[in-house]
Amino acid sequence: VLCIAVDWKTMAVLSSSHSARLILFDLHTGEEVRSFIGHHGAVTCLRVDSSSKRFLSASYDGCVKLWDIASGTCLETYRMDRGCHDFVNSFCVHWQTLEAVCGYESGRVEYRSFGSESFVTLLCKEGPETTCQSISCIDVDWARMKSVISCNGHGGLIVSDLTSRDHEHILAHRLCSPVVCL
Numbered sequence: 001v002l003c004i005a006v007d008w009k010t011m012a013v014l015s016s017s018h019s020a021r022l023i024l025f026d027l028h029t030g031e032e033v034r035s036f037i038g039h040h041g042a043v044t045c046l047r048v049d050s051s052s053k054r055f056l057s058a059s060y061d062g063c064v065k066l067w068d069i070a071s072g073t074c075l076e077t078y079r080m081d082r083g084c085h086d087f088v089n090s091f092c093v094h095w096q097t098l099e100a101v102c103g104y105e106s107g108r109v110e111y112r113s114f115g116s117e118s119f120v121t122l123l124c125k126e127g128p129e130t131t132c133q134s135i136s137c138i139d140v141d142w143a144r145m146k147s148v149i150s151c152n153g154h155g156g157l158i159v160s161d162l163t164s165r166d167h168e169h170i171l172a173h174r175l176c177s178p179v180v181c182l
Contacts, residue, residue, distance in 0.1 A: 005046035016043035038074045049095040058088035092140040101148050103135025109150050123160045
């Protein structure tokens with residue numbers, strides 16, 4: 001299992017593995033409810049919106065897909081790869097606006113709107129000269145539209161400010177061990 005997302009309202013869990021197939025399980029019975037097929041690579045991140053019965057999935061294929069849970073239909077596909085085999089490793093979504101902060105394998109961190117391809121703000125550049133490398137998890141304070149916490153597998157913990165004009169890091173810290181989830 002690479003990642004899971006739980007819908008506590010319906011007591012269901014989405015699961016992904018190294019195959020491109022996503023599976024929805026009933027937590028009460030443990031039975032498979034539905035599969036979702038559409039990615040062409042392993043799925044790296046899942047996020048569920050319980051109120052609207054949708055979820056987003058990111059994959060090694062360079063796409064983020066918006067799905068309808070009830071029908072199993074892919075509602076939208078967003079091309080996220082940048083032509084260099086870079087893919088979204090993790091993201092945090094604001095479901096009302098379909099805005100997200102996305103962390104890439106290269107260490108790049110973007111604030112973007114899935115509704116508008118032109119709305120992309122770079123929060124952290126990729127590369128060895130930065131503390132950002134292979135972003136493994138992200139969390140955002142959406143209520144205040146302020147802090148973004150991104151972590152990487154090399155022990156880097158970066159806190160950025162979404163409201164800052166230049167999006168400089170307000171904290172960059174090196175931890176002793178890799179950070180794999182928040």
